[in-house]
Amino acid sequence: MLEITGLTKRYPGEKQPALQDINLKVKEGEFVAVLGRSGAGKSTLIRCINRLVEPDSGSIVWKGRRITGMNASELRSLRREIGFVFQHFNLLPRLPVLTNVIAGRFGMMPRWRSLTGLFTEGDRKLALASLEEVGLASLAAKRVEALSGGQRQRVAIARVLMQQPSLLLGDEPISSLDPVTSERIMRYIGGLHRERGMTVLLNLHDVISAKAFATRIIGLSGGRIVFDGLPQQLGDQELIRIYPPD
Template sequence: MLVVEGLSRRFGVHTAVADASFEIERGAFVGVIGRSGAGKSTLLRMINRLIDPSEGRIVFDGVEVTALSGRDLRLWRRRAAMIFQQFNLVGRLDVLTNVLMGRVATVPSWRAVVGAWPDADKAIALSALEQFDIAGLAAQRTETLSGGQQQRVAIARALVQEPELILADEPIASLDPRNTRVVMDALLRINKHLGITVLCNLHSLDIARDYCDRLIGMAAGAVVFDGAPAQLTDALAREIYGLEAADVIDHAPGLDPVRPGAPVGEAAAA
């Protein structure tokens, strides 16, 4: 179980995350929703310890993550794999090598530097690529791939870390609708078939409702909603998204695109 307790982060006078508290059971697929600047990325980066909290605690299965340092912190980052919006791949390297970077914590550093990866690690990386139907691209330079293909490579790299938790920070923000579904389907498959907990930042409310078991809504750094997608009302969506609510609610299933909050169909016209 992941426990976030009173977590805050300030940058000077600006509070990016304010007193966030929640618990996530193993095997859940949780979406963190909200407008740009709501604190979603800062929250995930604190959980991974890429950013240190100003206040609060993070605990995973009884281990206080906020107290880790050195080797223990590196091991935590292996257990909690990050997937980024910008993919964070090395474009000049081939796909297989990029995926193998997820095995860095398991091999001596010299092997990673000279590219002398053990055959067993190569097999693990190829197996991960096969799961996402891109094993045939293993020898191709990553910079030649489409955005959707690159994000699947990034997910495969996260998977070979053998994580217990995946933190996905806006993984579909730069993708077209087709690749958005391909990437979200890949994350869902990891969650449902492998039982890996997924905490995923999403701007799109309709995607969040389609894929997530639970939603955590953030506004101005604070958690303002925590519950099942069906419990998220129009009023709460407007509180979470502010001025962007009209665009988000327009695309939400079951809502009138002209009058947000009104039912769709003949009943609305009656």
């Protein structure tokens, strides 16, 4: 269970809080899509969960462990267990695709350099299988800097899959992909969710994908939860609440 209680975050110098008193319980095995307009607080929410952003108040607990309050070494081990696909991919552009993917196995350690060359055959196989899933196996040896935006996005997803996380957090993981590739990736994530019981929490801009793949939808507006329900409960009224016009 991921349990978020009274989570509030205001960035320094900002008048409005980015998140206001968020209360949310996600059961293990749920697939949650977070929707909301630009600036609604979606990225802030996801980044608070792995403490890339420090909350002002409130608590976040994952499987009985309080994330808020963890020290640096506890956070490092937590991040090996929680996969995170960034809105901006955070790859190592000068290194080959395969190396970037294998690095996922070790979490986001800055010591990746010392690891280069120490990969096992098992690591390689798993990385190639992850690349296969995102349709990029043929580019394994290419440097990331020579890839398109959407291809980089898929490398980032393969890297996280390599980690075999129990909780997958994604900040618009399919936003730079074409519809066919988006669907393929969503299907794959959906499969991991169903077959391995992986808990998934994704920020999405695409309402149709959210309805097709998520088991639960959270709508954020102005830093507050304005909708929390099943995909089939998301009708026009609810969409207007989540995406209020200017």
